Every structure is written in structure tokens, then in C-alpha cells.
Amino acid sequence: MFNAITHSQLYVLDQDEAVDFYVGKLGLEVNTDVDLGFMRWLTVNVPGAPDRQILLQLPGGPQMSEQTAEQVRDLVTKGALGTVILTTSDCRKTYEELRAKGVEFTQEPVEQPYGVDCGIRDPFGNHIRFTEPRTA
Amino acid sequence: MSRATEDTNRRMLRARDTMDRAYAEPLDVPALARVAHVSPAHFTRTFRATFGETPHRYLQRRRVERAMSLLRETDRSVTDISYEVGFGSPGTFSRTFRDIVGRSPRQYRKEARATGVPTCFTMAWTRPRD
Numbered sequence: 001m002f003n004a005i006t007h008s009q010l011y012v013l014d015q016d017e018a019v020d021f022y023v024g025k026l027g028l029e030v031n032t033d034v035d036l037g038f039m040r041w042l043t044v045n046v047p048g049a050p051d052r053q054i055l056l057q058l059p060g061g062p063q064m065s066e067q068t069a070e071q072v073r074d075l076v077t078k079g080a081l082g083t084v085i086l087t088t089s090d091c092r093k094t095y096e097e098l099r100a101k102g103v104e105f106t107q108e109p110v111e112q113p114y115g116v117d118c119g120i121r122d123p124f125g126n127h128i129r130f131t132e133p134r135t136a
Numbered sequence: 137m138s139r140a141t142e143d144t145n146r147r148m149l150r151a152r153d154t155m156d157r158a159y160a161e162p163l164d165v166p167a168l169a170r171v172a173h174v175s176p177a178h179f180t181r182t183f184r185a186t187f188g189e190t191p192h193r194y195l196q197r198r199r200v201e202r203a204m205s206l207l208r209e210t211d212r213s214v215t216d217i218s219y220e221v222g223f224g225s226p227g228t229f230s231r232t233f234r235d236i237v238g239r240s241p242r243q244y245r246k247e248a249r250a251t252g253v254p255t256c257f258t259m260a261w262t263r264p265r266d
Contacts, residue, residue, distance in 0.1 A: 013142065073142050074141070074142070074145060077141075077142045077143075077145035077146045077149065078145045078148075078149060078186060078187070079149045079152070079153075104150065104153065105153075105157060106153045106156055106157060107156065107157055108157065121149070121150075121153060124146075125145070125146055125149055
């Protein structure tokens with residue numbers, strides 16, 4: 001059967017702005033950034049973990065009508081699409097660092113049964129969470 | 137849809153996120169309109185057009201959802217919980233809770249159990265509908 005999850009996908013409205021946020025602010029790494037002519041294939045990963053990539057894709061292209069692309073952009077900016085959950089070794093420290101960089105928080109760090117976690121928005125409306133898992 | 141609509145959506149989402157994050161604070165329409173950088177009258181109308189309900193109702197549902205969690209998972213009194221989630225009086229809390237959940241806070245507490253699901257999903261799926 002299956003071996004791994006290699007790619008997950010988020011819709012973004014501007015790929016340069018996405019790099020600024022995911023790499024410049026969150027500290028992820030660009031895995032691949034290639035202009036294929038028909039699309040810019042842009043993926044990022046957590047440093048040291050290149051086997052799990054997030055594809056940062058623009059809505060649109062020939063497979064999607066302009067009306068559908070508009071609907072996707074509408075849903076992204078309303079916060080109705082896209083969630084990614086990351087882990088961190090220190091949720092509160094990461095929170096302070098990201099807050100200093102002007103990242104928008106949907107939830108400050110909270111103790112949960114499974115660890116400490118908090119929530120942020122990317123510039124487009126996607127919901128990102130990061131968790132410091134409780135150690136046994 | 138235009139860039140302007142996307143920008144408006146994003147501003148409304150920023151105000152909605154503020155309600156999610158700071159539900160216990162005395163948030164009113166002028167404060168939320170400032171977060172969204174629009175006038176108060178424009179804010180209420182646009183928020184409703186974007187998310188299908190008024191900001192007031194959204195905030196009530198957020199507070200009730202938090203209260204449901206505290207009723208399930210703590211032994212704090214209904215009165216304490218009503219203040220803790222941002223209601224100005226226990227009477228308003230109980231009326232609003234019953235209106236939204238269909239049961240009183242005490243009945244709800246008796247019937248509910250804590251779940252082991254990650255909290256962000258519990259919050260999203262237990263948010264009472266209108």
C-alpha cells in the first residue's frame with residue numbers, strides 16, 4: 001500500500017508573497033521553485049525534512065475556469081480553505097519570534113492535553129497551527 | 137470577484153479571528169471595525185455579507201462554544217463561566233446559551249462528556265449553529 005505523504009497543497013494568491021511568509025517569517029525552506037512555463041512549481045519544507053513538502057499553488061490554470069478560480073480565492077480569503085499543522089520544540093518561544101515579525105495570530109499558545117499549541121494565518125487566509133507535543 | 141473583494145474578505149477574517157482569539161474581552165462593533173479598517177456601519181453590513189451572520193451573533197456563538205468546553209471539562213460554576221467567556225451577566229449568558237444550544241448550561245453539563253480529539257477540531261465542530 002502507501003509509504004508516505006510527500007506533498008500537501010495550499011492555495012496562495014501570490015507566490016512571491018508566499019515565499020516571504022513561509023520562508024522569510026516561518027523559517028521553512030524552499031524545496032523546489034521552478035518555472036515550468038505553464039506553472040511555477042513552488043514547494044517548501046521544514047528544515048531538515050525535505051520528504052514532506054507543501055505545494056504553494058495559485059488558483060487558476062487551464063483546469064479551472066476563471067469563475068472557479070475566483071471562488072477559490074474567495075474561500076481562501078474567508079479562511080474557509082487550507083490548514084497545515086507543524087510541530088515545534090518550543091511553542092511559546094516560536095510564538096514570541098513570530099509575533100515580533102508581525103505574524104497574525106488566531107490563537108495564542110494554549111495548554112492542551114496533547115501539548116502546547118497556537119494558531120496563525122498566512123497572508124492569504126490559510127490557517128496554520130503549530131504544536132509543541134507533550135513528551136511522555 | 138476582484139482584488140478589492142479579496143482584500144475585504146481578508147479584513148473581515150482578521151476581525152473574525154480577533155473575536156476567536158479575544159472573545160472574553162468587551163469587543164464591540166467600533167473596536168472590530170478598527171481591526172478591519174472600515175467604518176462601524178460598513179463593518180456590520182460587510183461582515184454579514186461575507187460570513188452570513190452578524191458579528192454580534194458570531195461572537196455570541198464563539199463565547200457559547202467556549203462555555204460549552206468549560207462546562208464539559210471543568211467544575212467551575214455557571215456564573216463564573218459566564219463572566220470568563222465574556223458575558224456581562226449570568227442572565228444574558230443563560231438566555232443566549234439556551235437560545236443557541238437548546239438546553240440550559242446545567243443540562244448541557246450533565247449530558248456532555250470530554251472528547252480526546254485535537255482541540256482545534258473540537259472547537260470547529262462543536263461551534264453551535266444558528
